[in-house]
Amino acid sequence: MSAGSELIPSRHDEHGRRRKYLGTAFAIVAGLATVVGVIALIVLIVDVAIDGLPRVTLEFLNSFASRFPERAGVKAALAGSVWILGLTTVISFPISIGAAIYLEEYAAGNWVTRVIQTNIANLAGVPSIVYGILGLALFVRALQLDRTILSGALTLSLVVMPVIIIGAQEAIRAVPSTIREAAFGLGATRWQVVRHQVLPMAMPGILTGTILALSRAVGETAPLIMVGAVGFIAFTPEGPMDQFTVLPLQIYSWISRPQEEFRELAAAGIIVLLLLLLTMNATAILVRNRYQSRG
Amino acid sequence: MTFRGSFMCTAIIVTLALAACGGEAGDAGASNSSALSGRVEIDGSSTVFPVAEAVAEEFQVANPGARVTVGFSGSGGGFKRFCAGEIDIANASRPIKGSEAEACAAAGVEFTELSVAWDGLSVITNPANEFASCLTTGELRRIWEPNSAVTTWRDVRSEWPAEEIRLYGPGTDSGTFDYFTEVINGESGASRPDFQASEDDNILVQGVAGDRFALGYFGYAYYAENASRLKLLSVDSGNGCVAPADDTIEDGSYAPLSRPLFVYVKHAALARPEVRGYVDFMLEHALELVPSTGYHALSAEQYAEGGRLIAAAGAR
Structure with a gap:
């Protein structure tokens, strides 16, 4: 922005008006950017709901896949997704939080830490299919875990851990250092500071990062195909060593069929996937609010 | 002890989620003793x-x-x-x-x-295409072979319009692609590379249905479900034009694309x-x-x- 070069009395008014316009224009642009996202979401949901909502019934949730669209359901896929998600959470959450606490509270600021830090940032950007190939070689073949829920959950844990670690580190870093200093000043050990001061304060942020990462995981298809999620399965898993399928794969399988009815089923499957996501997010927000109200 | 309480809460939620799932699994285990x-x-x-x-x-x-x-x-x-x-x-x-x-x-x-x-592989055009109704296997080969010189419909037959021919076909990982290139071009996997490829045949259906001068090939089931939006071509392998249909696919007369x-x-x-x-x-x-x-x-x-x-x- 160029300020007027002539020294005339109205210069400041002129300048102020331009600044004001510019500010308004920016607010409009930013508002439009938000609206684009919201509109895209609404169009997606309405489009999917028109096709799929009539198909989302209790029977749909409680039936296995079928070649007859009216008999087909998502039971196996939904159970598979919940299993994968649960195991992925149980595996990735403690490890990621541990890594984040170590890096932020314990690690010395030397080159080793910086190398690890850079690596984690890079890993967060690696395409998930690459983790799928790693999972196939490491978990399925080398560790002989076979094409099971456990292999799938371990692979997805690799996908989400860098994202959770980075989010948790940000949250821990946001805890004011004065609080740590005050606690140390009162004679608390590092463990006590982390346990009673830092973690409770950072927990809402950590949970937000975790929710985002797990929301990504629940939509993943590529790495799970690599480690052996199947297309048709007419039983629900009884343990982590069972075979499985997941919702995105079931949706993909339906959408590529020639018959129109299967595309409606795919839409119904998408609604179930969205509901699963919403349930996850709602649970996490509830948990987060508990921390915040106590903090 | 606020932290412990909240942690317990998280643990309980995770356990519940897994337990709910395990419960669902229970009824699948029932088995009939005489069955396999x-x-x-x-x-x-x-x-x-x-x-x-x-x-x-x-x-x-x-x-x-x-x-x-x-x-x-x-x-x-x-x-x-x-x-x-x-x-x-x-x-x-x-x-x-x-x-x-x-x-x-x-x-x-x-x-x-x-x-x-x-399965009968079907050769498909847009319904607005009024000139083409049958292609010989020789013409298909000239269209699809590697280094093909065909860029317009006139290059296929001189009486056809000089409109650009836009091609749609399955991706190179599919068995359909392997089969078509094998029987039409004489070598599995040998194809001109400049066509719209998709592993999802529904995408090919969309493409051909929306493109007046398109030509594509994919499984017969995808044509049958979208017959109103597509035009099916007959194929002549030397014994006259044969269109894929239930009987010509089953008796093998729709050769070589069954x-x-x-x-x-x-x-x-x-x-x-x-x-x-x-x-x-x-x-x-x-x-x-x-x-x-x-x-x-x-x-x-x-x-x-x-x-x-x-x-x-x-x-x-």
């Missing part, structure tokens, strides 16, 4: 998948204790797993390649090849009653199950012949 139980693992072509799904669905109803899983890694991906000994049955939309058979032999995997259904769909069965797996039971079930019921999937059944005699092959392999 155990695992049957199948993988391979996504084209054959609907057939395998139909058979697996009915087999599972008859044998609630059995656990059949069907994947869709593609014909090539299926053979890779099959020859590594990981699965019992491989689905394929093309015969096994020499290199794949060698891999099987090296791993000591013996198998029997069964045909389970016919292709058999295959199932490969590992001999070692036939010793397990659930696998043997599954294969027998497939051959017994294929006649009524295959048409419901959009493909064409073989004759009863051909399925009986398959049954004899399996009996012979299983007796060894």
